[in-house]
Amino acid sequence: MKRVEPSLRSSIKPWLFQVEPHPDESFGHFLGRFRRANYLSGAQLSTLLRARSYLVSYWECPSRQRRPSSAHLEQLSQLTGVDMLRFQRMCSPLGIRLYWPTRLCPDCYAEAPWHKLTWQLADQSACDIHQRSLLTQCPCCHHAFQLPSYWATGECDRCRLPFAQMGLTLGSCQ
Ligand SMILES: [Zn+2]
Numbered sequence: 001m002k003r004v005e006p007s008l009r010s011s012i013k014p015w016l017f018q019v020e021p022h023p024d025e026s027f028g029h030f031l032g033r034f035r036r037a038n039y040l041s042g043a044q045l046s047t048l049l050r051a052r053s054y055l056v057s058y059w060e061c062p063s064r065q066r067r068p069s070s071a072h073l074e075q076l077s078q079l080t081g082v083d084m085l086r087f088q089r090m091c092s093p094l095g096i097r098l099y100w101p102t103r104l105c106p107d108c109y110a111e112a113p114w115h116k117l118t119w120q121l122a123d124q125s126a127c128d129i130h131q132r133s134l135l136t137q138c139p140c141c142h143h144a145f146q147l148p149s150y151w152a153t154g155e156c157d158r159c160r161l162p163f164a165q166m167g168l169t170l171g172s173c174q
């Protein structure tokens with residue numbers, strides 16, 4: 001993580017830590033990482049984007065079905081230093097139906113610890129790479145997963161089982 005001087009055009013903006021998106025990372029997971037790196041709440045990031053205070057939290061919650069406008073993506077691009085086209089790929093592609101509750105492939109997560117947009121595609125309930133069904137809840141305590149924007153520690157927020165170990169747990173808790 002490096003600190004980058006904002007462009008002259010945006011020199012009135014505060015200095016922000018830049019966060020590089022990961023391959024296939026979902027928009028919500030990226031927003032959560034960017035906010036935590038800069039100690040910003042969803043409302044504070046919305047304010048920096050000159051948007052209504054709830055907007056960022058709506059973007060992070062797929063069931064709200066709010067896609068960022070081009071103008072907001074451009075502002076977000078200036079704030080984060082991430083290319084606008086990259087953001088458009090990270091947001092759900094238009095016309096593709098998403099599964100709203102958060103899903104997870106624990107084997108993918110063990111290799112690359114971030115939430116992938118591909119896990120939320122409605123007509124794809126299995127991971128192609130690992131040939132396994134995507135999880136929709138913790139296999140230990142059966143608690144639904146938090147929104148990816150809250151995945152700070154990569155574990156179940158109730159029983160603390162790490163996501164990366166969920167592929168090994170067959171419905172039994174330690
Ligand atoms: Zn996988």
Ligand SMILES: [Zn+2]
Binds near residue numbers: 159
């Ligand atoms: Zn759990």
